[in-house]
Amino acid sequence: MNTFWRFAREMLKDRWTVIAALMLSLVASAGLGVGLAGVAPILDTMLPKYEQRVDPVTGQSERVAVDVVTLQDRAHKLNDRLDKISVLPSIPESWIQSLPTEPFKGVLVIMVSLGVLTVLAAAATFGHQFLALTAVYRASQRIRDRAFEHVMRLPLSTVVMGDSSDISRRIVDETERLAEGFTAIVSKAAAQIGKGLAAMIAAFWFDWRITLVSLITAPILWLVIRTLSQRVRRARKRAFVGQASLLGRTGNALRGLRVVKVQTAEDHELERFNSINRDVISQMFKARTARALSSPISEVVAILVIGVLAAVASKAIIDQELDANRFLLVLVSLGIAAASLRPLTGIINEIQSAAAASERLAELMDLPEEPGLDPRLPALGRHRASLAFEHVTFSYPGTHTPALRDLSLEIAQGERVAIVGPNGSGKTTILSLIPRLFEPDQGRIMIDDQDVREFSVRSLREQIGVVTQEAVIFPGTIRSNIAYGAELATEAQIEDAARRAFAMEFIEQLPAGLDTPVGEQGLTLSGGQRQRLAIARVILRDPSILILDEATSMIDADSEAKISEALGSFSSGKTTLIVAHRLSTVVNADRILVLDAGRLVDQGTHSELLGRCEIYRTLARTQLVGSG
Known part of the structure; x- marks a missing residue:
């Protein structure tokens, strides 16, 4: 991975673009978290608590009494804080009076606010993707330019002893895979991790105990992803080498097709091609199999966790130790977090594939340049003797x-x-x-x-x-x-x-x-x-x-x-x-x-x-x- 991060540092030349992209990603993620928090009062209004369903009249009376006491307590605390920071402007009375007092109107206000928040979050998401891709492809262009420039500065002996199609593949294809890896980090991973963290914070806010229990699976998932991603990286690198060899064999056969036909060597060329092709397919199959295992294993672990949480929480709800609405919100938040973090397995595989490509590109760019290119060397005068x-x-x-x-x-x-x-x-x-x-x-x-x-x-x-x-x-x-x-x-x-x-x-x-x-x-x-x-x-x-x-x-x-x-x-x-x-x-x-x-x-x-x-x-x- 060191070679991958070596090339990834190229994006730092557009650091302000990257920073702006990440800030917009945070804004979009914050919008998700605030949106989840805004669902709570709507759910409380639509779904009465367990004790209110058992005795509606008593439950309503108790809720009113509790709300009155709570509001009085909060009012006193607010006044105390305002006294301490009297330099701050107070909230206009007209704003307070304009707040809805009826539950239904309150729900409408919250829903409209959530709609506006969703639009703003969507705009932030687009801005993040646009800026991230801008930084990625600028870095990719510079790396490809440097790679081609380096090849132009290699000794002729290095180039003629190598495979020209392999060199071309490293310059074009491997830089494209690098760009995919960069995109996976600053675009996909940043967005998915941000949303996952926002949903996780919301889950902690709703009920930290249940959320904490759900996190026991994190080490298991990390171990599974790490093992499979290493297999993907090794298989992909072998496949890249094989594909380069396959491309070279195809090019040689086509360039020498006249000789192949005259010598009736079609079967010989076909046998050599088939041998290389079988090895490439085998390595690609191993890489794809490892990638295919990532998501199902992650999903199985997540479903098992949700099942255990549901069983434990149902007992606590019946015993009135847990609010059913909060539990539902925790499950929704954890589900959103899981849905956001689940693509990370594929993203990590993309990064591992890019890491394998970076190693092949580094092998090319680390080749020594031909002598005589030092800019400090003097110029040779025009030949005269x-x-x-x-x-x-x-x-x-x-x-x-x-x-x-x-x-x-x-x-x-x-x-x-x-x-x-x-x-x-x-x-x-x-x-x-x-x-x-x-x-x-x-x-x-x-x-x-x-x-x-x-x-x-x-x-x-x-x-x-x-x-x-x-x-x-x-x-x-x-x-x-x-x-x-x-x-x-x-x-x-x-x-x-x-x-x-x-x-x-x-x-x-x-x-x-x-x-x-x-x-x-x-x-x-x-x-x-x-x-x-x-x-x-x-x-x-x-x-x-x-x-x-x-x-x-x-x-x-x-x-x-x-x-x-x-x-x-x-x-x-x-x-x-x-x-x-x-x-x-x-x-x-x-x-x-x-x-x-x-x-x-x-x-x-x-x-x-x-x-x-x-x-x-x-x-x-x-x-x-x-x-x-």
């Missing part, structure tokens, strides 16, 4: 074989360097280490003879542009995708970037031009069009270091020619690193790096490497497209 790897060794998380082994190299500013090698040789790893998407296990990466770890990671990435094999297009318009990460760009700058990337050729043919929606993942565009938008995005960024990872490997020849021309023009004067399978791209590089098993085995121009490097000759013959 060199980019170097010094004895860099790196292994991907969860692997034992290094992707790079003691790599050392230096690239001059403005140099165009191609990186080639067999699959798994470390080409893409080099490109990932430069913007610090991963951190080296050993060694360091230098820009202009400065260790990049000594500067803010944001200032490093702001001067790096990346174009990958698959262009990432976000939902929105063509304009928003080009200006992604550069929202302050002007219309002229966006159009210039699109024109230099040869994207305006197809943009101008679209009905809405730059404001054309691109759809989910840009599927309304061709591969070449998406790639040109990605290049326009990089051009608008104007980086000093350009990284091209298979940028033209999955597009048609016409698009490749335009993209190659755009990249060639834009990369002039920029430090450029290229991983490519096109011979023309490799040949035109100032230098070619040859990697094998994470090591730099040779470097030089195309002709130099053909003459002396067997690995490069093999690559040129078997992998580089267009090598003849």
